[in-house]
Amino acid sequence: MSPNKSFSLSNTSIGTMKALxxxxxxxxxxxxxxxxxxxxxxxxGNKPIxxxxxxALVEAGVETVVLAVSYMSDILEKEMNQHAKRLGIxxxxxxxxxxxxxxxxxxxxxxxxxxxxxxxxxxxxxxDVISDYPFSKLLEFHKGHGKExxxxxxxxxxxxxxxxxxxxxxxxxxxxxxxxxxxxVSNKINAGMYIFNPSIFKRMKPEPMSIEREVFPYMAEESxxxxxxxxxxxxxxxxxxxxxxxxCMYLTSLKKKSPEKLYKESNGVTIVGNVxxxxxxxxxxxxxxxxxxxxxxxxxxxxGVRIKRSTVMREATIKSHSWLESCIIGWESTVGQWxxxxxVTVLGQDVNVKDEIYLNGVRxxxxxxxxxxVPEPQIIM
Amino acid sequence: xRIQNNMWKAVILIGGPDKGTRFRPLSLDVPKPIFPxxxxxxxxHHIEACSKVPxxxxxxxxxFFHYTEMLKSFITMAKQKYSLSIKxxxxxxxxxxxxxxxxxxxxxxxxTPEAFFVFNSDVCCNFPLSDILHFHQSKNGDNRITIVATxxxxxxxxxxxxxxxxxxxxxxTHYVEKPETFVSSLINCGVYVFTPDVLRCYMAEVxxxxxxxxxxxxxxxxxxxxxIKLETEILAGYAGSGKMxxxxxxEIWGQIKSAASAIHANKLYLSVYRxxxxxVLAKKNPDGPIIRGDVFIHESAxxxxxxxxxxxxxxxxNVxxxxxxxxxxxxxxxGAKLNDxxxxxxxxxxxxxxxxxxxxxxxxxxxxxPNAPYSKIISGQxxxxxxxxxxxxxxxxxxxxxxxxxxxxxxxxxxxxxxHANSKNQIIL
Numbered sequence: 154m155s156p157n158k159s160f161s162l163s164n165t166s167i168g169t170m171k172a173l174x175x176x177x178x179x180x181x182x183x184x185x186x187x188x189x190x191x192x193x194x195x196x197x198g199n200k201p202i203x204x205x206x207x208x209a210l211v212e213a214g215v216e217t218v219v220l221a222v223s224y225m226s227d228i229l230e231k232e233m234n235q236h237a238k239r240l241g242i243x244x245x246x247x248x249x250x251x252x253x254x255x256x257x258x259x260x261x262x263x264x265x266x267x268x269x270x271x272x273x274x275x276x277x278x279x280x281d282v283i284s285d286y287p288f289s290k291l292l293e294f295h296k297g298h299g300k301e302x303x304x305x306x307x308x309x310x311x312x313x314x315x316x317x318x319x320x321x322x323x324x325x326x327x328x329x330x331x332x333x334x335x336x337x338v339s340n341k342i343n344a345g346m347y348i349f350n351p352s353i354f355k356r357m358k359p360e361p362m363s364i365e366r367e368v369f370p371y372m373a374e375e376s377x378x379x380x381x382x383x384x385x386x387x388x389x390x391x392x393x394x395x396x397x398x399x400x401c402m403y404l405t406s407l408k409k410k411s412p413e414k415l416y417k418e419s420n421g422v423t424i425v426g427n428v429x430x431x432x433x434x435x436x437x438x439x440x441x442x443x444x445x446x447x448x449x450x451x452x453x454x455x456x457g458v459r460i461k462r463s464t465v466m467r468e469a470t471i472k473s474h475s476w477l478e479s480c481i482i483g484w485e486s487t488v489g490q491w492x493x494x495x496x497v498t499v500l501g502q503d504v505n506v507k508d509e510i511y512l513n514g515v516r517x518x519x520x521x522x523x524x525x526x527v528p529e530p531q532i533i534m
Numbered sequence: 535x536r537i538q539n540n541m542w543k544a545v546i547l548i549g550g551p552d553k554g555t556r557f558r559p560l561s562l563d564v565p566k567p568i569f570p571x572x573x574x575x576x577x578x579h580h581i582e583a584c585s586k587v588p589x590x591x592x593x594x595x596x597x598f599f600h601y602t603e604m605l606k607s608f609i610t611m612a613k614q615k616y617s618l619s620i621k622x623x624x625x626x627x628x629x630x631x632x633x634x635x636x637x638x639x640x641x642x643x644x645x646t647p648e649a650f651f652v653f654n655s656d657v658c659c660n661f662p663l664s665d666i667l668h669f670h671q672s673k674n675g676d677n678r679i680t681i682v683a684t685x686x687x688x689x690x691x692x693x694x695x696x697x698x699x700x701x702x703x704x705x706x707t708h709y710v711e712k713p714e715t716f717v718s719s720l721i722n723c724g725v726y727v728f729t730p731d732v733l734r735c736y737m738a739e740v741x742x743x744x745x746x747x748x749x750x751x752x753x754x755x756x757x758x759x760x761x762i763k764l765e766t767e768i769l770a771g772y773a774g775s776g777k778m779x780x781x782x783x784x785e786i787w788g789q790i791k792s793a794a795s796a797i798h799a800n801k802l803y804l805s806v807y808r809x810x811x812x813x814v815l816a817k818k819n820p821d822g823p824i825i826r827g828d829v830f831i832h833e834s835a836x837x838x839x840x841x842x843x844x845x846x847x848x849x850x851x852n853v854x855x856x857x858x859x860x861x862x863x864x865x866x867x868x869g870a871k872l873n874d875x876x877x878x879x880x881x882x883x884x885x886x887x888x889x890x891x892x893x894x895x896x897x898x899x900x901x902x903x904p905n906a907p908y909s910k911i912i913s914g915q916x917x918x919x920x921x922x923x924x925x926x927x928x929x930x931x932x933x934x935x936x937x938x939x940x941x942x943x944x945x946x947x948x949x950x951x952x953x954h955a956n957s958k959n960q961i962i963l
Contacts, residue, residue, distance in 0.1 A: 439857070439874070441892075457840075457858040457875045459892045459939065474858040474875040476892045476939060491860045491877040493894045493941060509860065509879060511896065511941070526896075528943060528958065 185501030213288035221258035267351035279345030548597035572803030583661030654724030658799035677731035695722030890938030897928035
């Protein structure tokens with residue numbers, strides 16, 4: 154790099170594309186899954202949640218990904234470094250000593266995202282969001298309006314539950330944010346995916362600070378904030394109920410984009426709708442699987458099993474004639490014969506559900522053995 | 535002096551349609567006394583026991599059910615099968631547990647039997663009738679009653695008729711029906727022997743008093759002044775007279791009041807089969823189906839070899855069991871069809887019901903307290919104090935059709951319903 158180039162920072166951007174993922178804490182909302190596995194590594198559609206994000210960032214040209222974490226996890230570090238190697242990118246861990254909200258961690262990671270050698274815009278995203286991540290489109294849109302920041306917005310059915318974004322339809326310029334509107338003003342909400350110019354750092358300090366309340370409204374006031382609507386799909390999968398909803402959307406999207414990845418009907422197994430099966434999983438005779446089912450590596454589905462709208466994690470076994478709907482079966486768990494498991498039941502790692510048990514909306518902590526039915530939603534410690 | 539005539543009779547008190555309401559909806563379709571338990575109608579167990587006692591030549595059913603085809607064909611079948619004289623004596627109304635006996639005294643006493651058994655129809659027992667007969671013969675007195683009794687737990691005893699016995703003489707010194715406080719853990723099993731004079735003398739006297747009272751009261755509040763209650767008007771008065779004797783049994787015994795107690799009775803009778811005629815129980819067969827514990831399968835039923843049945847399962851006539859079906863602690867009535875992979879636990883599946891594939895029909899088993907000797911099933915209320923259904927056996931009435939992949943839990947489904955949605959702790963009208 155020649156020294157004179159450093160004078161042209163404001164006109165042409167230099168350096169490589171960077172991104173920050175707000176990983177945060179322990180992922181308590183997704184317990185019991187996150188008791189054994191850091192949330193970013195929980196498989197969603199047979200791939201760690203974070204890898205969906207990192208791979209999409211890489212595809213958009215990102216070469217450095219900063220993970221803003223509030224606690225260090227050896228497993229996360231080890232696994233992400235492996236992926237970094239494979240993808241040819243750099244992964245940086247930026248750890249906060251106290252919870253810094255949604256803006257603080259970005260300010261804390263300033264040195265990793267921008268310096269005199271880099272004035273390129275960078276991506277920021279919440280680690281809970283699942284989408285088809287149109288980062289290239291976002292970058293293009295961002296460059297198009299030339300202002301300081303762009304946030305992605307998603308359409309929701311019940312905007313009164315969220316903070317909504319009011320913006321100019323044809324340009325995307327944001328007017329204001331309204332928290333939990335009582336009267337309809339907009340059905341678009343902040344989707345937790347952004348792109349910012351480095352100039353945003355002047356608005357943030359590495360201290361507890363909310364980007365939604367303490368940064369965005371001022372940017373909007375100065376007409377420095379635009380938004381782009383996510384047209385395909387988007388879901389915050391931080392809770393089991395939404396994890397399953399997001400899984401359905403993801404499989405629908407996969408059907409459109411790479412239908413060859415979905416499982417096809419084979420000998421003696423009836424497949425309904427979109428089903429994703431790891432090639433090492435085994436399915437018995439007279440099973441009926443789907444719609445919206447994900448079976449992980451080395452999963453064993455015995456004969457005559459019915460599964461709908463569920464994820465079965467690596468090395469779990471589902472025994473004969475059981476019936477599963479809307480549940481997440483954790484790693485190495487076993488569901489007994491003629492069990493019925495439904496209504497957002499989540500089994501942690503290595504849970505053993507005995508034969509003929511009925512589980513309705515139950516969260517079961519790891520390594521438990523369940524020998525009596527739980528007919529009403531409950532947490533089993 | 536002891537043997538006047540070596541001929542005995544039996545009377546089964548079958549009641550009428552206003553009885554057995556705790557057995558609805560099953561008793562809407564079939565008179566409760568001929569509801570099948572362990573593969574045969576409830577009172578066929580009584581009749582079969584009578585047929586094994588050479589002295590018993592005649593069985594009379596007394597009740598006020600209409601003499602329907604169902605009842606007729608049952609009696610015709612039983613007569614042929616057991617080569618017994620079996621008659622239905624139809625009361626003109628509900629005459630109470632003893633009123634019918636008195637009303638039909640001439641028929642019962644025709645041919646001058648030495649004595650006659652009286653059975654409640656809703657008891658489940660292995661009926662050691664020869665023993666009881668000999669016991670009765672061993673006692674003296676022209677107008678004596680033998681009452682069969684068994685032990686119950688302290689708390690459960692108060693739901694039954696309670697007896698106090700003089701252990702040296704076997705005399706019943708006291709009788710009280712369903713006392714509010716504890717009296718005795720010895721309870722009335724609903725099986726008795728009467729010497730003809732009890733009917734001729736003591737009951738005649740009770741009947742005469744009834745008539746006097748109803749004349750004084752101008753017919754009183756009852757449409758049936760002739761109604762006499764055996765337990766309160768005969769037994770309670772007879773106790774302490776030195777003419778009522780207690781035959782104690784430690785054999786199986788239960789009452790069949792509710793669906794839960796029918797399932798339990800099914801279990802008791804299957805255990806009797808295991809001892810007395812194991813050949814009627816389903817055998818373990820390497821080619822399947824898998825049989826766990828005592829299971830009775832009607833010869834006309836078809837069961838897929840991959841099904842798993844038992845313990846305590848009875849499959850009726852023409853029942854069809856699909857592949858990978860699981861049934862335990864349940865009665866499946868004739869013509870019902872359980873489709874592939876469905877799971878039926880603690881349930882009575884009504885006649886011609888269909889259960890869809892992967893559906894689960896489940897009740898809550900009621901078992902006698904395993905830690906209390908002599909514990910029985912108490913057929914309590916359907917509802918708790920909040921008006922909610924108490925979890926118990928699930929019952930599907932006749933021709934209920936359960937869609938695939940549904941769960942029905944602790945529910946009672948009335949006949950001819952199509953069920954497409956899950957149901958928990960409900961009565962489905």
